[in-house]
Amino acid sequence: MSKSHTELTDILERGDGILNLTPTWVPRPFNRSGNRLRLHTDDTYAMGMKRGAIVERWFSSITRVETEGASAHEGMSFVNVDGDPTHAVLFEDFVTGLGPELYGGALHGRYGTWPMYSKFYDYNEPLFHHVHHSPEACAKVGVTPKHEHYFFPKQYNNHLGTRPTTFFGFDPSVTRDEVKARLARHEEENTKILELSRAFQVELGTGWYTPAGVVHAPGSLCTYEPQWNSDVMALWENVVGSGEIFGRDWLYGYLPEGHEDDLDAVLDAIDWELNTIANYRETYFRPNVPEQSGDGWKQQWICYGNEYVAAKELTVAPGATANVSDMTAYGCLVVQGHGRIGPLAAESPTLIRYGQLTADEFFVSYGRANGGVTVVNESQVEPLVILKHFAAHESGAPTVSPLQK
Helix, strand or coil: CCCCHHHHHHHHHHCCCEEEECCEEEEECCCCECCCCCECHHHCCCCCCCCCEEEEEEECCCCCCCCCCCCCCCCCCEECCCCCHHHCEEHHHHHHHHCHHHHCHHHHHHHCCCCEEEEEECECCCCCCEECCCHHHHHHHCCCCCCEEEECCHHHCCCCCCCCEEEECCCCCCCHHHHHHHHCCCCCCCCCHHHHCCEEECCCCCEEEECCCCCEECCCCCEECCEECCCCCEECCCECCCCCECCHHHHCCCCCCCCCCCHHHHHHCCCHHHHCCCCHHHHHEECCEEEEEECCEEEEEEECCCCCEEEEEEEECCCCEEEECCCCCEEEEEEECEEEECCEEEECCCCECCCCCCCCEEEECHHHHHHCEEEEECCCCCCEEEEEEEECCCCCCCCCCHHHC
């Protein structure tokens, strides 16, 4: 049952402008779990064998998963209101019911909603070469483009999977005709599309921005991924290194009516210029950028340099207290340590059972973010580390990478 504006406000005020969100698990029918999400291994297939292993956890999401068999609210976050999981309230109800009171007038005026979410994806094998359609291609079919940013947290990567190497776009020497010739053999043989791409060994504690329209094959790290509100994609690799095979339906997704079998329409879904730029690392690699600090704490930008999503990493030393203000609302996740965020207990879990509540995920409202949040590390030995994800608009994030300056 939906809550009234007064009830939603009361829940938000009980947390002094901060909501505690429940874990949102997402299965996928491909690849296999890296077992780094801290979900109990007995619960890897808790959403059913047909749905596949739980390999993702989504944060501050009002976006539904676009995979076959997904339930009505799968992928969407819920708010813990009283410690009883059965009483949890859909986060989207807060977004629609409170609007700018929750996420700020600037975002409301620009987008009319909370426009992003973040996730962990945890694949033991590298992912397929795939694309989230360019804004122009998305406009043709009335869907939202998926701009995304990767960050590789050390706390969630006790192992690196089978190939911690990510492929982006195509080598600058590659032509559209070469790619088209490979894709044309999609149903006849292994196209080995990665032979035309370029790869970078990924580095823990750093990240990459991947705009919509760039073909990419992420490496096998557990990845923190702030992204735009979308789950649109098409697969360009028909035989993945792990041996998985993907048919034509995966390649010809989200195309305009009348072009469902048009290979040129498939190629038009990408931004060829972005895929083949010579200085890809200089343009899209994101080393950390210090943002602010105080006695016993520091905060740095970890995702930035685009107009869509941004993220910070806050580290509070053992026994220290940080009073931190941010320019706009944000979702956040405790990835190490324990303490308090505002009046709420905060701790990074060791092991989570499916359906269990946690005290590691929160949403901080616009007013509370502006007014400042008191974060207390109650450990005497371990740092308290929190990842924060923002819509880049009004966040104050750097606009370019230091490598471009």
